[in-house]
Amino acid sequence: xxxxxxxxxxxxxxxxxxxxxxxxxxxxxxxxxxxxxxxxxxxxxxxxxxxxxxxxxxxxxxxxxxxxxxxxxxxxxxxxxxxxxxxxxxxxxxxxxxxxxxxxxxxxxxxxxxxxxxxxxxxxxxxxxxxxxxxxxxxxxxxxxxxxxxxxxxxxxxxxxxxxxxxxxxxxxxxxxxxxxxxxxxxxxxxxxxxxxxxxxxxxx
Numbered sequence: 393x394x395x396x397x398x399x400x401x402x403x404x405x406x407x408x409x410x411x412x413x414x415x416x417x418x419x420x421x422x423x424x425x426x427x428x429x430x431x432x433x434x435x436x437x438x439x440x441x442x443x444x445x446x447x448x449x450x451x452x453x454x455x456x457x458x459x460x461x462x463x464x465x466x467x468x469x470x471x472x473x474x475x476x477x478x479x480x481x482x483x484x485x486x487x488x489x490x491x492x493x494x495x496x497x498x499x500x501x502x503x504x505x506x507x508x509x510x511x512x513x514x515x516x517x518x519x520x521x522x523x524x525x526x527x528x529x530x531x532x533x534x535x536x537x538x539x540x541x542x543x544x545x546x547x548x549x550x551x552x553x554x555x556x557x558x559x560x561x562x563x564x565x566x567x568x569x570x571x572x573x574x575x576x577x578x579x580x581x582x583x584x585x586x587x588x589x590x591x592x593x594x595x596x597x
Contacts, residue, residue: 428461449489488517
């Protein structure tokens with residue numbers, strides 16, 4: 393594919409994907425997959441070593457013997473074969489596991505880490521769980537939206553009391569002002585009663 397033309401490159405990638413991944417091609421493939429046979433096919437004598445191998449997996453071979461044979465084969469291959477690029481790695485493998493529960497299984501994780509090699513990688517595809525969680529979030533949002541719509545309808549039916557509220561607020565302010573005035577008058581009257589001097593009687597003639 394042409395790396396300088398992303399549209400052309402994408403089209404060629406999809407064309408290759410439709411040819412390479414379809415029911416006719418996948419049906420005759422053995423299950424569980426033959427890791428040793430797959431590695432031998434791409435690394436046989438006289439066949440140029442691939443710069444990278446990309447694998448999509450769901451789990452390690454159920455047969456522990458087959459798993460050990462695959463690891464022994466890749467160890468020997470990396471120890472004895474020359475890299476396809478000078479000073480480059482020998483057959484690094486990038487792995488995508490579609491079963492994210494493998495991350496909780498030490499045996500599975502150890503197998504794929506060693507298979508990937510020092511320069512390879514392993515990633516876990518969690519898109520299925522992510523989509524399930526997103527679907528639950530969208531359903532929750534839809535439910536909340538319906539509840540909000542019902543509350544808005546009830547709110548629209550309520551009487552508008554904004555004018556009455558303004559009038560009551562003004563009345564309250566007036567009452568508070570009158571109360572302060574009466575409190576001040578009371579303090580003045582109370583002070584006058586406490587400091588009032590007695591009136592002297594006029595002298596008798």
